[in-house]
Amino acid sequence: MTTNKAGKQQLSNAFDFDKGMTALDDDERALVERRKRILGTMGPLFYDRPVHIVRGQAAHLFDASGNDYLDCYNNVACVGHANPRVREAVNDQLGRQDTHSRYLQDEILDYGERLLHSFPDALDRVNFTNSGSESNDLALRMARVYTGHQGVVVTAHAYHGITSLVSSISPSFGTGVPLAPFLATVEVADVLTSKQPESQVRATLKQRFEDAFQKLHDGGFGVSAVLLDQIFSSDGILPGATGWVGDIAQAVHRAGGILIADEVQSGFARTGEAFWGFQRHHADADMVTTGKPMANGIPTGAVIYKHKIGEAFASCTRYFNTFGGNPVSMRAAGAVLDEIEERHLLSHAQKIGEELSAQLLQLLGGTPRFRGIRHAGLFLGIDIGSSDSTSSDPMAARAIISKLRDMFILISSSGPDGSTLKLRPPLVFSSSDVDRFMKACSTLVDEGYFG
């Protein structure tokens, strides 16, 4: 990320609407100008030369000229772009009906029951939404009603979504979005990327969260919830030292609050070892939020929770989400579970992630700009540094991302300053996809992109 004068953080590989036009050819410029006229510039666009997508299949996207882009970035189409099974399920349901949950319907119950089976028994109720943002917003509303407290704790560079509430607890937006007074943040990246022994890592993190709880108590807010992305994507992709989130769950319970596991990025088999990220940490999560990959692109989200939390909420208000749990979203989400199960995508993510990580370490391990690689399943982060590797280098990361784009390979970056390459492909990413990606990386090494 880079920060401009107004405190606005830019995506590190964002197109620059002010200065970027001159680098485009006539067709590209016409398309971007058209976009500016219709959508303005609030919404970010990837790359100095934005990619124009018209078609997809498995882990591949295609532009209007037929170029085949290897998708190493998009987790929404987790069971593959244009997945036939999702398509068939949606088409079948649209021939039936697509109304709301104030009528009894089988689809929401069939899928809801199935989704709950993927969780520990204590997480026994689900409410559906349309996005990860709506899920996190609702989870915080429920946590506050249940605990009677207001304070929220997140990591120092967290991103939890775009509603008014969740953007105000998402430091990754930069100072352009004022943080809520009831927020306390905890730096975790330094410890989780350190070489300290695991017991020390866990003790340090526990102490930092307890300090944050104390700060919220002192401020009169109390502690309603710790909300944690279970792969810590915007903090730099931090899968390591599993178990520490479990310590935080115990600590927040003692502080009168609950643990909300944000599984919008880490859920649905992504991290390979377990279906949900918090399970890798053996954490007693009280609520879980999901979104992105849930229905392969049909807007769908959910909040899964211990029933007593929902009962407290139901005693003072109702929650009706018009589109939440609509039959089309439920059928699409069901098809995603079918695909994950029948194609063994959990173990596949584990295996391919391991393969990719090992090959990248072998190729890049000795290069000057390489500062480290971390992964869980098919979620990988590679830290890019200055030419002597003494500091992080977001511009070098951006150069790598741009060069890969020109080679028809899509990745992006993450972390506080955007210097961590982010690989998070569809779960159907294959061994031959790994080969193609490695070949491209090898070319980049030869051309000096890694120093």
Next chain:
Amino acid sequence: MTTNKAGKQQLSNAFDFDKGMTALDDDERALVERRKRILGTMGPLFYDRPVHIVRGQAAHLFDASGNDYLDCYNNVACVGHANPRVREAVNDQLGRQDTHSRYLQDEILDYGERLLHSFPDALDRVNFTNSGSESNDLALRMARVYTGHQGVVVTAHAYHGITSLVSSISPSFGTGVPLAPFLATVEVADVLTSKQPESQVRATLKQRFEDAFQKLHDGGFGVSAVLLDQIFSSDGILPGATGWVGDIAQAVHRAGGILIADEVQSGFARTGEAFWGFQRHHADADMVTTGKPMANGIPTGAVIYKHKIGEAFASCTRYFNTFGGNPVSMRAAGAVLDEIEERHLLSHAQKIGEELSAQLLQLLGGTPRFRGIRHAGLFLGIDIGSSDSTSSDPMAARAIISKLRDMFILISSSGPDGSTLKLRPPLVFSSSDVDRFMKACSTLVDEGYFG
């Protein structure tokens, strides 16, 4: 609505999860118990005997036994349940791709351009979301950044959605959801249902809003926005005295704020006279929010705005909504516009609404419990009173709704106490649908439901 001890407002025709089980037969009870086990009781369910929907067509829904319910309530499936054109568009797009707006894509631009054409020239930019709630939440965030003020004004019984922010400015939830300190509310129903001359109605309302602005200025909040549902559904369905919203637009501009037209219920040809509700009021809206009927059930929403508001927002932050404007939602939304245009559903809504309203007035006008009927296009409200018509009677309204449900006709209620019958059928509601509904109402009159 009824209010329980905790201040929770119930939908007036909600199923009672505590007391309602005994009235159900074995199959119904098993299904509701299953729902409780999976979804809990946060989400409301309609009717003492909930309806189990499995299929739909045009303005008809069908249960598992094949009973044909006439749908006089659901606006989401505005171009009809299981609309073949929407189905075909979605199926086609799912065979292509369904990724996000950080790549260039034709679908979002084609639909966005088309949507903007339905607005006055000044409303020249659009951002897509997944729901009316996300739209209103974003609109308020944008209004605050643009104006630099925090205060919000809504009507006394407004409903604007379910995020933390918009639920805190939705008095219709009752005291179980605390209202925001920066909120001022204005009672409009008494004046808009009065027999006062239009000029007096307009002058009174303008004064009340100016008082609200003053209150917010005095409180140090300033005025960021007036947010108004353009049919005032939860205030009792108040289409009358067109033009007064235009006065409020002028007044809020003078107070340093903007007007946001909430068209989640009133938009997309619903009100018959104009495509958007605010156009009936000749109001200079600065932003417009949409949701429910936009894509016939595929989760889709939008914020349409004057470009300078978006530029102010873009200068301090970005707005990226993962699913917002996804190609499948855009294609579904395009098919909805195709249907509205080619089947002339705007004039159809006007004509059928007039027909229905006139026949209802003729049938019910002389009955003891009838207290008034109001409509714009296919959005009708009928006030139900006590047996001598001297006061409103939500229980009598509930009895009518329940009796109609037993006759396989779906309606609901609205207004501060739930005593206003709410008719808001799919736009494809036909003359023969009107006949069936009127025949049922005639039976209810004969059986004494209207006194």
